[in-house]
Amino acid sequence: MKFKAICENHLFSKAYAKGKRFVTPSLAVYLLPDYAAERLQKENPMKIKVNRIGLTVSKKIGGAVVRNRTKRIIREAYRRVVRENAVKVGFLIVIAARDRATRKKSDDLVPELKLAFEKLGLVTPCTK
RNA sequence: UUACCGGGUGGCGCGAUCGCGCGGUAUGGCGCCGAAAGGUAUUACCGUGAGGAAAGUCCGGGCUUCAUAGGGGAGGAUAACGGAUAACGUCCGCCGGGGGCGACCCCAGGGAAAGUGCAACAGAGAUAUACCGCCGCCGAAAGGCGGUAAGGGUGGAAAGGCGAGGUAAGAGCUCACCGGAAUCCGCGGUAACGCGGGUUCCCUGUAAACCCUAUCCGAAGCAACGCCUUCGGGAGAGCGGAGCGAUCCGCUACGGUUCCCGCCGGAAUCCCGAUGGCGGCAGAAGGCGUACGCCUUCAAGCCGUUUGGCAACAAACGGCGCAGAUAGAUGACCGCGGUGCCGAAAGGCACACAGAACCCGGCUUAUAAACCCGGUAACGUU
RNA sequence: GGCCCGUUGGUCAAGAGGUUAAGACACCGCCCUUUCACGGCAGUAACGGGAGUUCGAUUCUCCCACGGGUCA
Numbered sequence: 001m002k003f004k005a006i007c008e009n010h011l012f013s014k015a016y017a018k019g020k021r022f023v024t025p026s027l028a029v030y031l032l033p034d035y036a037a038e039r040l041q042k043e044n045p046m047k048i049k050v051n052r053i054g055l056t057v058s059k060k061i062g063g064a065v066v067r068n069r070t071k072r073i074i075r076e077a078y079r080r081v082v083r084e085n086a087v088k089v090g091f092l093i094v095i096a097a098r099d100r101a102t103r104k105k106s107d108d109l110v111p112e113l114k115l116a117f118e119k120l121g122l123v124t125p126c127t128k
Numbered sequence: 129u130u131a132c133c134g135g136g137u138g139g140c141g142c143g144a145u146c147g148c149g150c151g152g153u154a155u156g157g158c159g160c161c162g163a164a165a166g167g168u169a170u171u172a173c174c175g176u177g178a179g180g181a182a183a184g185u186c187c188g189g190g191c192u193u194c195a196u197a198g199g200g201g202a203g204g205a206u207a208a209c210g211g212a213u214a215a216c217g218u219c220c221g222c223c224g225g226g227g228g229c230g231a232c233c234c235c236a237g238g239g240a241a242a243g244u245g246c247a248a249c250a251g252a253g254a255u256a257u258a259c260c261g262c263c264g265c266c267g268a269a270a271g272g273c274g275g276u277a278a279g280g281g282u283g284g285a286a287a288g289g290c291g292a293g294g295u296a297a298g299a300g301c302u303c304a305c306c307g308g309a310a311u312c313c314g315c316g317g318u319a320a321c322g323c324g325g326g327u328u329c330c331c332u333g334u335a336a337a338c339c340c341u342a343u344c345c346g347a348a349g350c351a352a353c354g355c356c357u358u359c360g361g362g363a364g365a366g367c368g369g370a371g372c373g374a375u376c377c378g379c380u381a382c383g384g385u386u387c388c389c390g391c392c393g394g395a396a397u398c399c400c401g402a403u404g405g406c407g408g409c410a411g412a413a414g415g416c417g418u419a420c421g422c423c424u425u426c427a428a429g430c431c432g433u434u435u436g437g438c439a440a441c442a443a444a445c446g447g448c449g450c451a452g453a454u455a456g457a458u459g460a461c462c463g464c465g466g467u468g469c470c471g472a473a474a475g476g477c478a479c480a481c482a483g484a485a486c487c488c489g490g491c492u493u494a495u496a497a498a499c500c501c502g503g504u505a506a507c508g509u510u
Numbered sequence: 511g512g513c514c515c516g517u518u519g520g521u522c523a524a525g526a527g528g529u530u531a532a533g534a535c536a537c538c539g540c541c542c543u544u545u546c547a548c549g550g551c552a553g554u555a556a557c558g559g560g561a562g563u564u565c566g567a568u569u570c571u572c573c574c575a576c577g578g579g580u581c582a
Contacts, residue, residue, distance in 0.1 A: 054455075055455070056455090063183095063482070063483085064183095064482080064483050065481095065482055065483055066482095067483095068456090068457095068458095068459095068483065069459075069483095071456095072148085072457095072458085072459045072460085073459070073460075075147095075148085075459085076146095076147070076148095076459060076460055077460095079146095079147070080146090
């Protein structure tokens, strides 16, 4: 499952400032409607709307190895949530790792991420 | 056996399922771009996919840009000698010094006898000195003048140590021995240097203080650079326009062995002159760090054998030929096995340090468990 | 990714090879005041870590750790 990544700093700032937030023990999820979704849809060869994802792992959490691994685990959890649920599209999603996430397995993060998406209205709770 | 010294290997393995980056092959009906050819998303399969330190950025190169090759200054680096190397501050060998019973380890290891500076406190005195003491003279005495570095005490350091001669008392003042420095000769060594002998001298420490000597270094770095956009682009010629006019403005074309102007260039972070090149521009300002190039499979490459060399290393032959991302690709989970710890067992827990970003050679730092090789000392046994 | 700086009491900071390491704010105690503030007096408290050079390092050199700046 492909997804587009956020790399511009101003989008992160915007998500932190204006986005809806939900925090689980090992993650913090920020959600903002993507104003550029329409434009990106035209640029996309498949002409479908996508969510743009930004992953944040602070240097405080660890070195490069730890941070890379944490990002992989979060990415894996996101993939599984998307595969198993109907997730709405057209949003900017910023997922920040908290220090507890480094010691988690991806199985542990799937329910957390799903819960966060449900609370933020990305996923309807009935679809299991 | 115990304690230690030096060097090296190695960086958990195998197999399922679901996923990721790159390359290739096929697919590309539906989707997207295109008039079409075609391209592309997609999907499937195959191949491939982090390190010994990828790290710190401490040195040295390659490569790229600065027009070309230079000179000088400033600045920086290094420092016994010989070699290795593309080069090095690295490596090897060796010399000297220091440490250890020893295997062995450590040393920014030139010059303080070219000059300048500094040496707090203590001490009489720190590169020159007379506080106590000793000796001589003057004096009734107190004390004064002079000589003296043997003795006292201070200090990291007090004029090399010790003995004898010498003297009023003393002093390398003289002599013997010892120690050190410079230099000459002989022998050994490629050399540093060592050994023996002669001559002269004995002068504090500090150069990771300034400095002197020798050698080396142009600067900046893939966020470089290429790239993209805008501005600028003389005179003279033609056309048009404005103005009474000098003249100005706009457009067009030509030209580089004319003139003129200019750029490189106030040469590149300081200075200097030289050669020359280039252009109708050069250049300036910006753009976004984006798209693409650089960018990554032919390399100072890795492995093995042989030869040369004490060694670092070199040569020849054979084989292999190997990541290329751009918020940055290797993860999740399961099974079997390995090693260690805990436990009576079942079993449980742990398996380090750590992530390429143009590429190499080193250094330094971080590293769990395990294994191998060589050696030393002590004790024991034969 | 490259290139440069910095680290001194709780905070901001000077110093520069040498006695006991300035100063300001803060803190604590005493005095003043009916009390607080202001003022006065006195006090506590520091050279990021490890090696080296030196008689002696906070200062000089090297290696780490941490914190910043800057470049397309």
